[in-house]
Amino acid sequence: xxxxxxxxVMIRPVAFxxxxxxxxxxxxxxxxxxxxxxxxxAKAQAEFDAFVEKLRAVGINVIVIDDTVEPDTPDSVFPNxxxxxxxxxxxxxxxxxxxxxxxxxREDIFDIxxxxxxxxxxxxxxxxxxxxxxxxxxxxxIILDRENEMAYCALSxxxxxxxxxxxxxxxxxxxxxxxxxxxxxxKPFIFNVMIFFxxxxx
Numbered sequence: 001x002x003x004x005x006x007x008x009v010m011i012r013p014v015a016f017x018x019x020x021x022x023x024x025x026x027x028x029x030x031x032x033x034x035x036x037x038x039x040x041x042a043k044a045q046a047e048f049d050a051f052v053e054k055l056r057a058v059g060i061n062v063i064v065i066d067d068t069v070e071p072d073t074p075d076s077v078f079p080n081x082x083x084x085x086x087x088x089x090x091x092x093x094x095x096x097x098x099x100x101x102x103x104x105x106r107e108d109i110f111d112i113x114x115x116x117x118x119x120x121x122x123x124x125x126x127x128x129x130x131x132x133x134x135x136x137x138x139x140x141x142i143i144l145d146r147e148n149e150m151a152y153c154a155l156s157x158x159x160x161x162x163x164x165x166x167x168x169x170x171x172x173x174x175x176x177x178x179x180x181x182x183x184x185x186x187k188p189f190i191f192n193v194m195i196f197f198x199x200x201x202x
Contacts, residue, residue: 006060007060007062007118009063009079009136010051010052010062011040011066011077012045012067012077013048013067013077014067014068014069015069015073015074015076016040016044017037019074019075019098019101021100022075032070040168048077056082061111061185063074071083071100072103073101075104076133078140079095080138080139081139082097082105082138083109084142088121090121090123090171091110091120091125092126092138092167092170093122094126094137095126095127095130095135095137095139097135097137097157098139105127107173124167124188134163135160136159136164142159142167149172149174150172151164151167151173151178152166153178154180161177
């Protein structure tokens with residue numbers, strides 16, 4: 001099983017800012033004094049466009065999908081939390097902690113990808129766990145070693161152990177579960193290292 005891909009999807013932001021619903025347990029988010037949300041989003045779009053250009057310049061197939069103004073999804077540039085694609089054509093949909101992040105899930109993205117020739121077989125939908133307050137936020141929580149069929153997960157309010165094990169059984173990964181601790185950063189990231197994407201199978 002290949003470890004890397006030559007195709008990725010990126011969501012271009014329209015309302016990027018600090019997410020009021022996720023800041024309660026995401027220590028990397030900070031209010032940036034003196035910057036309006038529109039200014040922050042404009043900077044995010046500029047960084048996004050520059051990154052897409054660099055990726056395409058080295059031969060990466062980048063599929064850009066524009067976010068929509070409604071519903072309000074300030075974290076839409078991080079789709080890896082709500083979806084992952086797998087080499088056999090299967091998709092996993094993940095339960096999200098923040099209610100406004102659940103609005104990022106878009107079925108039209110599947111149609112766009114199929115129109116571009118990507119195969120989608122089964123969809124493994126874990127999102128019903130949200131009703132029970134159980135979450136597993138995709139590859140924001142899970143590191144997949146696809147070549148060696150290992151999956152690593154640090155437990156947290158956003159990463160439930162039992163659901164992670166269920167995911168590993170469904171996708172035939174060997175689970176490695178641990179707890180992680182960190183010292184708080186004195187200065188937050190502002191704009192850099194903020195663009196995430198999900199990869200597509202070759």
